[in-house]
Amino acid sequence: FQLLDWGDRLHYTLREDGAVHRITEVAGVPEEQDLVVRAARLLQAHTGTTLGVDIEIDKVLPMGAGLGGGSSDAATTLLALNRLWKLDLPRAELQALAVKLGADVLLFVFGKNEFAEGIGEALEQVELPARWFLVVTPRVHVPTAEIFSDKSLTRDSRPITITDFLAQ
Template sequence: MTTSLRDCAAPAKLNLFLHITGRRPDGYHALQTVFQLIDWGDVLHFARRDDGAIRRVNEIANVPEDTDLTVRAARLLQAHTGTAFGADIEIDKRLPMGGGIGGGSSDAATTLLALNRLWDTRVSRKDLQRIALKLGADVPFFIFGENAFAGGVGEELDTVELPARHFLVIVPNAHVPTVEIFSDPELTRDSEAVTITDFLAQHGSTIGWPDSFGRNDMQAVVAKKYAEVAKVLDWLDIIAASRMTGSGACVFAAFPSKEAALEAQAKVPPSWRSVVTASLQRHPLYSFAS
């Protein structure tokens, strides 16, 4: 049996639109979105332990080991399966925190997928998604592993075919706490529900894609609170139709080719971190569950 797995990808996601359609009695927000996987992410390494211990072997700034979603994910899978194995987890953190691109959620999902393979626990994808929901609303999407139209709190997922694109993603000099934005009284929570058919009928052929369908309901709130995010949105909108992803702070625009995205990136002020990345159709570890 394999005793280690190295270079396990934890890709980021973009929200091509994000509508808040209500608030549930349990306090969670009902939403609709389309999740797009992208070829930019953290990289995780796992070594099986025979003593049952689960450890993160490197430091992550401002993330204590016991609260790290990867450690929590490993412990949940361990408890669910009753395995005697443990793991050493090393995280090569490349994605910004507080960026709205799902970094921590993706790390947790990659942990569940990788340990499912490393421990030979053979938990189904559906069951892994149920475990993942205990860690956060975005985590089941990364287990689902395909671009998706999402409802509920983000866990109701349907595969959606998206065109191959390249994206310019800009990271403003701001850390946006998700809880702060969801709790803001100015956040609208009454967007009209749409269907996957509505989205597919409009998004792919319009020149302004992804700004051709819907909006991000959180964007106005974040831009008002964080001037740096507003600044990036205003700047990028001159180059191409731009949108904030998730609860912020990252801002993106889509391009039909890598060359076009790189041309736009060359104009980005040096004070902002930016990356050009390609769309993905499937999670790199998709085959680790069935």
């Protein structure tokens, strides 16, 4: 996983009543299914905090493009609410929550370029040279879960190791 310095912008407004709401519409994503809302509610349930939040999302990354926008937003929510709600949870505890939301959410809580194994939960930090990327966005939306559950996906390729990866 190569992190990019490009992403959605999230704004959080503290609520004293314990309610968690996404206050902006995200096309095709009901509030209850949104990873940012799920992340906030998971953190809330885990800690027992009585605080809540309104979450505003300025969507920049194209949905369904495989860039990890929703996962990054969920990780950002865990990190931001840990501070906003003054929970002071260690990063390792936030990572344990992140993996419950999705293996790639864990990557974004860790916040480093990573070589991933397993379902993406076994991470090893790698130093990568600075690079420029051109991101082309076709008018196609493919949910990540749909790609990885497709029966035609080749699952018998030779596994690559971190040594193989770094040698290229």
